[in-house]
Amino acid sequence: MRAGKCVTWGSPHQLELGNMPDPEPGEGQVEITVKACGVNFADLLLISGRYQVRPDLPFVPGMEVAGRITRLGQGVDSFRVGDKVAAYVKYGGYADKVVAPAAQVIRIAESIPASEAAAFPLSYGSAELALERAGVSAGDIVVIGGAAGAVGSACIELAKQRDASVVACVSDSAKEKIARDCGADFFVSSRSRHLSDEIQQQAPDGVDVIIDPVGGGFFEESLRVLRYGGRVVVLGFASGKIPSLRLNQLLVKHQSALGSSFGLTCAKNPQVIADKWPRLAGMLEAGQIRPRVSHTRPFTDLPAALQMLKDRKVAGRIVLT
Ligand SMILES: NC(=O)c1ccc[n+]([C@@H]2O[C@H](COP(=O)([O-])OP(=O)(O)OC[C@H]3O[C@@H](n4cnc5c(N)ncnc54)[C@H](OP(=O)(O)O)[C@@H]3O)[C@@H](O)[C@H]2O)c1
Known part of the structure; x- marks a missing residue:
């Protein structure tokens, strides 16, 4: 099968496209x-x-990934060959086949x-876990950082499903458009030197929750406007x-800081995810949520697609087919 391989730690352009044996589904x-x-920021960190x-x-x-089941390992009776599915895998997705x-x-x-x-299971799973x-x-x-990104845009949609108000932090007008399309109510610029003032203008009494996949200045600035009893959820940097x-x-402000890890929860407590996904997949089917796929590229564009993400040039999602 074709696969995009990481053969040395480094940048997207060091990935090698080539052939390798098909994986074997285990028990x-x-x-x-x-x-x-789906192309994800975490892949950049991984490589x-x-x-x-x-x-x-x-x-x-x-x-x-998204595709169809072609083989079942021992003991699997919840799926059939031919089922259309999406999956979260730790790695292995940039290939013709994955287990x-x-x-x-x-x-x-x-x-x-x-x-x-393909832009659904990790992004919406992570977003739902963080909001919970x-x-x-x-x-x-x-207030949501990186609000037009994979996790950020999913957070906007799911926060709106919970009837919350959303302040979306984005860096340009194309990303603001994505955040608006997802249902965000207010917009602030991640490039602003006075981000906390901008947020306060939209939320004069402060915010209840910060969802932070960005870290750095976004965390420091948004924390200033977190009100009494507020919660900040750290997702990434x-x-x-x-x-x-x-x-x-x-x-002094009776606040909570929480970490949220989708990958670790899958490994340590898979039932948490198993309980959430069917409802999220139902919302996807009903059109209540919709991954904003702005770029669809052939599989061979893998290095360029990851580089676009690294350069903050993707407003919405980029997916390889
Ligand atoms: N904890 C979890 O369960 C979990 C799950 C999935 C992902 N994550 C993590 O969450 C983070 C975001 O992932 P994602 O897939 O949403 O990424 P993404 O689609 O690339 O979105 C990240 C956003 O961060 C903003 N950003 C700010 N400074 C940046 C910089 N120097 N370089 C790149 N982007 C920057 C960008 O928004 P603007 O340009 O608009 O500012 C960008 O849209 C990653 O660290 C990832 O590992 C965590």
């Missing part, structure tokens, strides 16, 4: 013939060797294009900067 796993693979896990080299990155634990696979309605299905961690409910004001938190702030 409890299924083989998926991949129709589309640079800066992710929380470091697979042995060489390996095939790619975490979010995934059945618990990380979700059936997808025939009406959903493969490109949208923060206990987002009707009337909350939620797309800015490359891991901020520090002075604990006295939590005390």
Whole structure:
């Protein structure tokens, strides 16, 4: 099968496109013939060797796939060959075939294009987990960093489903358009030198929740406008900067800081994800949520697609087919 291989830690252009043997589905796993693979920021971290896990080299990155099941491993009775599915895999997605634990696979309605299905399981799973961690409910004001990105845009849609108000932090007008399309109510610029003032203008009494996949200045600035009892959920550090938190702030404002990890939850507590995905897949089928796929590229464009993400040039999602 064709695959995009990481043979040395580094940048997207060091990936090698080539052939390798098909994977074998083990016990409890299924083989998926991949129709589309979502391009994720975490793949950049993975191939640079800066992710929380470091697979042995060489390996095939790619975490979010859609396709059809072509083989079942021993003991799998929840799927059939031919089922249309999406899956979260730790890696292996940028290939013609991938194997995934059945618990990380979700059936997808025939009406959903493969490109949208491939931008669904990790992004919406992570977003739902983060909003649940923060206990987002009707009337909350939620500020979302990297709001036109994979996790950010999913967070907007799912926060709106919970009847929250959303302040979307984005860097340009194309990204603002994506955030608006997802349902965000207010917009602030991540390039602003006075981000906390901008947020405060939209939310004079402060915000209830911060969803942060960016870190750095976004974390520091948005924390200033987190109100009494507010919650901040840390998802990642797309800015490359891991901020520090002075604990006295939590005390004096009765606030909570929480981490949320979709990948680790899949590994440690797969039932949490198994309980969420069917409802999210139902919302996808009903058109209540929709991954904003702005670029669909052939599989061979893998290095260029990852580079676009690295350069912050993707407003919405980029998917390889
Ligand atoms: N904890 C979890 O469960 C979980 C799950 C999935 C992903 N993540 C993490 O969340 C982060 C975002 O992932 P994603 O897939 O949403 O990424 P993405 O689609 O690339 O979106 C990230 C956003 O961050 C913003 N950003 C700010 N500074 C940046 C910089 N220096 N370089 C690149 N982007 C920058 C960009 O928005 P603007 O240009 O508009 O500012 C961009 O749209 C990553 O660190 C990823 O590992 C965590």
